[in-house]
Amino acid sequence: MVDVSEVTKTYKAAGKNELILSDISLQIRDGEIVSILGQSGCGKSTLLHLIAGFDTPDEGSIIAAGSEVLRPSKRCVMLFQNYGLLPWRSVVNNVELGLLDEPPEERRSRALSYLKLVGLDDRSNHFPHQLSGGMQQRVALARALAIRPTIILMDEPFAALDTFTRYYLQNELLSIHAKEKTTIVLVTHDVDEAVFLSDRVLIMSAGPGQIHKEIHIHSPRPRDRGHADFQYYRKLILDEFRFTGPQMSEEYSI
């Protein structure tokens, strides 16, 4: 579903070229949930933006949903941490934003059905400021799903939310994924979130960004955060960042 092949990306800042991503290759299968973890500044968002078509690689190629990524496409949509809702449009009008090519009746009924899917059909006429942060992110999720993309890219989608709202939305995302089977690629700083959601976790190293390790999460769903399996994968990932284990004196920020 996603095939990133030998991708390199350099950015110019303060008159200097900086190699951000070097020789990144990865494949993501149809319906998979894959998380990308890595320390701050290692290039996770850059990689996601390239897959979304917001920018192009210097070298290498990216194929998503069957065609080469040269520009943004409705088959591959991005969900941001700050929801990206338009404050002057009602909830249902925000969800309809991605459906402007559809006839008005189809637009409205599809928007309402995805609002129902995220449990917000009773708030369709509210405005974003009348909703909690968790609800606003659910509206953003409904808007992304209503487009019926093949791939959803998520850049720290739940990072701005409190712990319990985050847990709630992670559960909700998995139940929606079980119905819709959309391929999900998620950038996160939250190791628990990565273990809870993912089929596979890709750990990036920095300077320049590269895929350092791939960890398959084999636990069946629903996953219990207190179960030994969960702790096993959590430790496996944290060990990669040296938060646990013998090299604790090294300071890492993820």
Ligand SMILES: Nc1ncnc2c1ncn2[C@@H]1O[C@H](COP(=O)(O)OP(=O)(O)OP(=O)(O)O)[C@@H](O)[C@H]1O
């Ligand atoms: N448009 C740009 N122009 C110049 N440099 C950029 C641009 N976008 C990103 N960078 C640089 O690329 C590097 C990687 O940034 P990126 O946002 O991809 O990292 P990240 O791993 O997502 O970080 P974080 O976890 O803090 O969000 C950083 O050094 C950043 O300053």
